[in-house]
Amino acid sequence: MEQTLYLDRHYSLVEACKRGDRKAQYELYRLYSKSMFNVCMRILNHMGEAEDVLQEAFLDAFQKIHDFRQTSTFGAWLKQIVVNRAINQLRQRKVQWVEVEEAEYVGEEALLQDETEWEVERVRAAIQRLPDGFRTVLSLYLLEGYDHEEIAEVLGISESTSRTQYMRAKRKLVEMLST
Structure with missing residues (x-):
């Protein structure tokens, strides 16, 4: 090749x-x-x-x-x-990854359908307050351009765990920004 x-x-x-x-x-x-x-x-x-x-x-x-x-x-x-x-x-730091069943995975697209414009600094601050596991997966996926297969390989977790951590991170971020 x-x-x-x-x-x-x-x-x-x-x-x-x-x-x-x-x-x-x-x-x-x-x-x-x-x-x-x-x-x-x-x-x-x-x-x-x-x-x-x-x-x-x-x-x-x-x-x-x-x-x-x-x-x-x-x-x-x-x-x-x-x-x-x-x-x-x-x-x-001994990050504790939460292993979950694939069945718990919910479509990511539904979480942020209503794209509200938030200030960049507010979003950045909220991301910084996320738990390590959530923040790492979210950063690698959204900001660094890794896919879930690559994240799973790099972090030593399953692909479904990567997807779930990402989904939960987005959900937590939405919760933090809507209060």
Whole structure:
């Protein structure tokens, strides 16, 4: 099977990093740190942990830069490292996932039929108040673009648990925002 190679706009920086260029590492850090920090915050909801995870993820990326094969963009590759690190940090908190039967799954579409316009800050604050499991699944699905199969694999839960956590997170979010 033929693999697609992506020509990344930061290709020259990645190549310089592979040669050990510290300035190139700093430049990649400068370009990606803010967005990757936001990913950490959406998953962890704790500034100190997010900062630590971000630093560890960049260290991992720079140590493993020779493994980057351009089958995705550098940003996508880095984001995967960041998400995995954040999820591992979350696991260290011993998040309790609620296993449920597939039969409990209710159609997601019905929950938010009446799309009311809420202020972005109010929604962001409500998401931050969600329990870790709910917030993680909701963030990965809505904000990071993962599907339930990918979420299940990354978090080590069943696909139905991912769907249920997502459904419950949306329900809880609607409840929080309607009060």
